[in-house]
Amino acid sequence: xxxxxxxxxxxxxxxxxxxxxxxxxxxxxxxxxxxxxxxxxxxxxxxxxxxxxxxxxxxxxxxxxxxxxxxxxxxxxxxxxxxxxxxxxxxxxxxxxxxxxxxxxxxxxxxxxxxxxxxxxxxxxxxxxxxxxxxxxxxxxxxxxxxxxxxxxxxxxxxxxxxxxxxxxxxxxxxxxxxxxxxxxxxxxxxxxxxxxxxxxxxxxxxxxxxxxxxxxxxxxxxxxxxxxxxxxxxxxxxxxxxxxxxxxxxxxxxxxxxxxxxxxxxxxxxxxxxxxxxxxxxxxxxxxxxxxxxxxxxxxxxxxxxxx
Numbered sequence: 124x125x126x127x128x129x130x131x132x133x134x135x136x137x138x139x140x141x142x143x144x145x146x147x148x149x150x151x152x153x154x155x156x157x158x159x160x161x162x163x164x165x166x167x168x169x170x171x172x173x174x175x176x177x178x179x180x181x182x183x184x185x186x187x188x189x190x191x192x193x194x195x196x197x198x199x200x201x202x203x204x205x206x207x208x209x210x211x212x213x214x215x216x217x218x219x220x221x222x223x224x225x226x227x228x229x230x231x232x233x234x235x236x237x238x239x240x241x242x243x244x245x246x247x248x249x250x251x252x253x254x255x256x257x258x259x260x261x262x263x264x265x266x267x268x269x270x271x272x273x274x275x276x277x278x279x280x281x282x283x284x285x286x287x288x289x290x291x292x293x294x295x296x297x298x299x300x301x302x303x304x305x306x307x308x309x310x311x312x313x314x315x316x317x318x319x320x321x322x323x324x325x326x327x328x329x330x331x332x333x334x335x336x337x338x339x340x341x342x343x344x345x346x347x348x349x350x351x352x353x354x355x356x357x358x359x360x361x362x363x364x365x366x367x368x369x370x371x372x373x374x375x376x377x378x379x380x381x382x383x384x385x386x387x388x389x390x391x392x393x394x395x396x397x398x399x400x401x402x403x404x405x406x407x408x409x410x411x412x413x414x415x416x417x418x419x420x421x422x423x424x425x426x427x428x429x430x431x432x
Contacts, residue, residue: 160211173283174238230254298346311419356407
């Protein structure tokens, strides 16, 4: 036999040796929503409704994703992106029951006790009922109108609480960037403090004669007024309600001036910030945040003997 023939037989033998039987190949778990990943740029809406009836609707307006129920307030794009990527990559790990009487036990019933959280991504046929998480891996889910229940490869996190989709921190100004602070309240004397350029320390000005600071660095607390200020709620700015508000004015080292107006409306503590991207909104804040923004001179000083008595 010629050398070429021997070589050909050797190659064929090796190929047969390593031939893979298709029946022996374990298929990769299929995607919950095949094709969704390719459609991500074309999506226009997300709706999540939990068993209690609470829902959140997120829609795309031009190039911005906003909360429909909060007058178009922008969502946190990093949270939105993470959710969409996770859903588009979600895979079915196992088929479970298709008996409808078992749906409640797994949290994927249509309604009443044991109802699931409904997730709809549009446009397209991307609708899912999300139930309980399994102890070992993902969540129990089923497609709308389909009795078959599946276990996903990882848990499905879909909140119907609007605040979970935004950045709740309205503003965050580092203390080292604050040059001066003025607090002007209708019922209290003006409070003013600024940074002494020589030592760089923050100092309270116009301290009443005979009075002492509560402690040496008490004025530093004023530089932290706008550190991680969080909202409880948000709505379009209505200047009518801000009658005789407290005015907190910060001047930054950059020269930027930030004016915060705050007021109590019923049992709510409201705040408006005169700053780009925030000026169109008013925010509900905690009572503690409101009190911090409306400190007065007396809160900075040691109590007098008369006060102690």
